[in-house]
Amino acid sequence: MERTERGVLPHRLPGWARKQFPDAHLAVIEAQPSGVRLAFRTRATSVELDTLPTKTVYEGVPAAPDGVYDLLVDGRRTGGASAPGGNVQTIDMATQCAVTHPGPAGTVRFTGLPAGVKDVEIWLPPGEITELIALRTDAPVEAVPDHGRRVWLHHGSSISHGSNVESPTATWPALAAARGxxxxxxxGLGGNALLDPFTARAMRDTPADLISLKIGINLVNTDLMRLRAFSAAVHGFLDTMREGHPTTPLLVVSPILCPLQEDTPGPLVPDFDGPRMRFRALGDPSDRSGGRLTLNVIRDELSRITAQRAADDPNLHYLDGRSLYGEADLAELPLPDGLHPDTAGHRRIGENFAERAFAAGGPFALGAD
Incomplete structure (x- = not known):
């Protein structure tokens, strides 16, 4: 939590890691509070939250609707609201240059909460940097007691972050966590699941009972490295996490199906030729022989690495991402921009992950470790 002139700003990576960021884009993504929520116990029937959001607009792309704050009462979503006003940050996707225009703070209001003592959560919008200024209720609040639930630490790309979802509890990790x-x-760090060492060290130092790592798509669409570097980087990332979590169940998940890059290397660029932004890959499929990464190359290598390491690490597991979203899912729930699922797609991925990870026989099932 960073103290600001007006309140506090949640971060998802620690201060020492933020000093190592290689570009301004990651600083924006890291401060977008996917999965971050306020939690308290109260008899209040009215809750107000003053916030200063920073809303992101991409040059040449229609502005997205204002982010939604989800209200959960005793674990059930009972409403959603948006904060008016806020800063607007305009990003040129070609250059990653950003310009921020300041705006006023806004208030999110929830009324008509049920009477009596209850646990309340306010989930923050995953795509808006959110500075928290004040919380007002019509009854005292206290900390939520420890319910003894296991902590699941997950790292992934923009799909894990929550691109294209309608509300923060609709991201596939949030849905899977609720089911589990x-x-x-x-x-989930949009565009930045890149095996960065500072992310591995942050995960190493974060207390967790379950860990998952969903990697691949960003490494292909940024054309960041070749197979030789990728293999060593995966080993290094896993080695670092095992320093802090030597026996914690650790699930490595390969990319979901994405026809754009199944066999075509990156880089991936936005394509504005049409009513909405889509993406296209610039790589040549014949370059795979030179070590260029594609999703199928990454799946094969992740499967090989985890099988090799699992011989000495029985708590390491692998899951093919196409079991979460594959050919049948693509036919039923197409990727609107060719890259990211929509809210229905997130729901499908969350349901499939919960079934494969948290259900009996899965690596995250109770008693599995």
Missing amino acids: GVELINL
């Missing part, structure tokens, strides 16, 4: 009865820490 666990507390979520979401390190």
Whole structure:
């Protein structure tokens, strides 16, 4: 929590890691509070939250609707609201240059909460930097007691972060966490699941009962490294996490199906030729022989690495991302921009992950470790 002139700003990576960020884009993504929520116990029937959001607009792309704050009462979503006003940050996707225009703070109001003592959560919008200024209620608040739920620490790309979802509890990790009865820490970092060492060290130092790592798509669409570097980087990331979590169940998840880059290397660029932004890959499929990464190359290598390491690490597991979203899912629930699922797609991925990870026989099932 960073103290600001007006309140506090939640971060999803620690201050020492933020000093190592290689670009301004990651600083924006890290401060977007996917999975972050306020939690308290109260008899209040009215709650107000003053915030200063920073809303992101991409040059040449229609502005997205204002982010939604979800209200949960005793674990059930009972409403959603948006904060008016706020700063507006305009990003040129070609250059990643950003310009911020300041705006006023706004208030999110929830009324008509049920009477009596209850646990309240306010989930913050995953795509808006959110400075918290004040919380007002019509009855005292106190800390929520420890319910004994296991903590699930997850790292992934923009799909894990929550691109294209309608509300913060509709991201697939939030949905899977609810089904699995666990507390979520979401390190989904849009465009930045890149095996960065500072992310591995932050995960190493974060207390967790369950860990998952969903990697691949960002490494392909940024064309960041070749197979030789990728293999060593995966080993290094896993080694670092095992320093802090030597026996914690750790699930490595490969990319979901994405026809754009199944066999075509990156980089991926936005394509504005049409009513909405889509993406296209610039790589040549014939370059795979030179070590260029594609989603199928990454799946094969992640499967090989985890099988090799699992011989000495029985708590390491692998899950093919196409079991979360594959050919049948694509036919039923297409990717609107060719890259990201919509809210229905997130729901499908969350349901499939919960079934494969948290259900009996899965690596995150109670008693599995």
